Amino acid sequence: MxxxxxxxxxxxxxxxxxxxxxxxxxxxxxxxxxxxxxxxQTLKARALLTVLPADSYDNQPLDTPLQLKEPTLTNSTLITGYLATLGGKPRAVVLHSRTNGYDGPLDLLIGIGSNGRLLGVKALQHNETPGLGAGIAEPGNPLMQGFVDKDRTTTPDSAWALTRDKGQFDQLAGATITSRAVVNAVHDALRYFDEHAEVLRGGTVHE
Incomplete structure (x- = not known):
């Protein structure tokens, strides 16, 4: 008992x-x-320095988040967006995009000028293989550099693909899936900007 x-x-x-x-x-x-x-926030702030020219804005873009409607895109999802202004006028939008890389989620910051032209693309977070897909995070890598100054006028939609897929962009060596995911996500972001440019440039702030 x-x-x-x-x-x-x-x-x-x-x-x-x-x-x-x-x-x-x-x-x-x-x-x-x-x-x-x-x-x-610190990671995003550092990344912003590489996707936006230093003299192109005088506000704190991270303090100006944008409300993004219908953020689920064809190959990616937009997490949030930020407005960069100079003298109170919109100069650029930075979109935080998430897509699927080879080894998991791949987050990008994509800077787009008010004229719809790419200012820069930066890998924010990734799980890609060291020595292969992880090369997207290396400063000055050719894939990311190849996006600068591109837009949908000078680079038609059919060209937004890897050269092996009959497109315009060279992949990172040994990282076809990662490279393809990045190209598709950047193309998604540009299409989204073009379709919502008036609202984004107007700075509809998320509260």
Whole structure:
């Protein structure tokens, strides 16, 4: 008969331990959340320096998020957008795009001037293979550099593909899937900008 109280006591201790563990985990997540958010903002701020010319804006684009309607595109999804202004006038939009790379989600920052021309593309986060697809994050890599100054007028929709797919863009060596995903996501972003240019340049801010 003495086993039953011991069993109940053991179960109560186990339940108490589970509650303490869950509570500690939630408290730690709550404690870390602001630091994680700050780190993500810092990463985006650094990336913005590479997709927007330094003298092309005088505001803080990350403080001017845009409301994006119908963000699910053909090959990618737009997470958010930011408006860059100079002297109070819209100069560029930066779109945070997410697509699927070879090894998982691939996030890009895509800078587009108010005239619809690409200013720069930067890999924000990725899980691509070191020495292959991870090359998209290397400064000055030819794939990303090849987007600068392109738009849908000088580069028609049919040309937005890898050269092996009868398009205009050279892939990273050994990274066909990653390169194709990036080209398609950038093309998506340009199409989206062209279709929503008036709203984006007007700066409909997300509250």
């Amino acid at each position: 003495s086993r039953q109280p011991s069993l109940i006591t053991g179960l109560m201790l186990l339940a108490l331990l589970c509650c303490v563990t869950v509570g500690a985990t939630l408290a730690w997540q709550h404690y870390c959340a602001p630091r994680i958010a700050k780190a993500e």
